[in-house]
Amino acid sequence: MKKDSGKLTGILNAVKARRAILIVLAAFLLIGLISYWSYQKTMTKLLNNEILTGQNVNNVAADIAKEDVTDEPTHESTTEAPPATEPSNSMGFEMPLEGELTNGFSNGDLVKSETLGYWLTHDGVDIKAENGTAVLSAGEGVVEDVYDDPLWGTCVVIDHKNGVKSYYFGLNKDLDVSEGDEIVTGQKIGTVGETAEIESKLGAHLHFAMKQNDEWIDPVLYVNDN
Numbered sequence: 001m002k003k004d005s006g007k008l009t010g011i012l013n014a015v016k017a018r019r020a021i022l023i024v025l026a027a028f029l030l031i032g033l034i035s036y037w038s039y040q041k042t043m044t045k046l047l048n049n050e051i052l053t054g055q056n057v058n059n060v061a062a063d064i065a066k067e068d069v070t071d072e073p074t075h076e077s078t079t080e081a082p083p084a085t086e087p088s089n090s091m092g093f094e095m096p097l098e099g100e101l102t103n104g105f106s107n108g109d110l111v112k113s114e115t116l117g118y119w120l121t122h123d124g125v126d127i128k129a130e131n132g133t134a135v136l137s138a139g140e141g142v143v144e145d146v147y148d149d150p151l152w153g154t155c156v157v158i159d160h161k162n163g164v165k166s167y168y169f170g171l172n173k174d175l176d177v178s179e180g181d182e183i184v185t186g187q188k189i190g191t192v193g194e195t196a197e198i199e200s201k202l203g204a205h206l207h208f209a210m211k212q213n214d215e216w217i218d219p220v221l222y223v224n225d226n
Helices: 001-045 057-063 198-200
Strands: 100-103 111-112 119-121 125-128 132-136 141-149 154-159 162-173 190-191 205-212 214-219
Touching: 100 154, 125 198, 141 162, 154 190, 162 190
Parallel strands: none
Antiparallel strands: 100 125, 111 119, 125 205, 132 190, 141 154, 154 162, 162 205, 205 214
């Protein structure tokens, strides 16, 4: 009887040990599934172009701060192409300053940020210039907004009517215009600065962008002789 009792005890102990192993494996599997779901959710935000959409950029950047994205994505861009009907430059748009165009409009494609190391869209153009260089209005309009962004620095938005707006990011804080001002083409609005933390490794430059009907467009297409 003692021998049979010992065998039974051994069997019970083996069953308990196996059950414990299965519980541990299930726990690891659950943790893996949760981690994968979190990763997929974060990447979905990135690919849906929630980065660089304005004031909410900090929230998305925080989501991906722990991810090491080093390989170029191979997905097809889901960003819509610029409007098929593009206005002619009858409004007389001009470049806001002279300088080397270091980074162009990505048209919804992802490019790797030199500063952040992330893959994201570049919805404007970068114009290299010395700190303090005058930045001029690209066209006639009304100053719609003036604000300081934690990543883009000091920003000015000009409404040119007809659904067209221009954006000037990374300016110095001593601006020459205020919200509500009516301005003309070539009027000074501020100076080139280094306030855009999101592009800090590029040095002093202006991030210049434009929208038509709330869609990012290539500003170079709207400028005379370019």
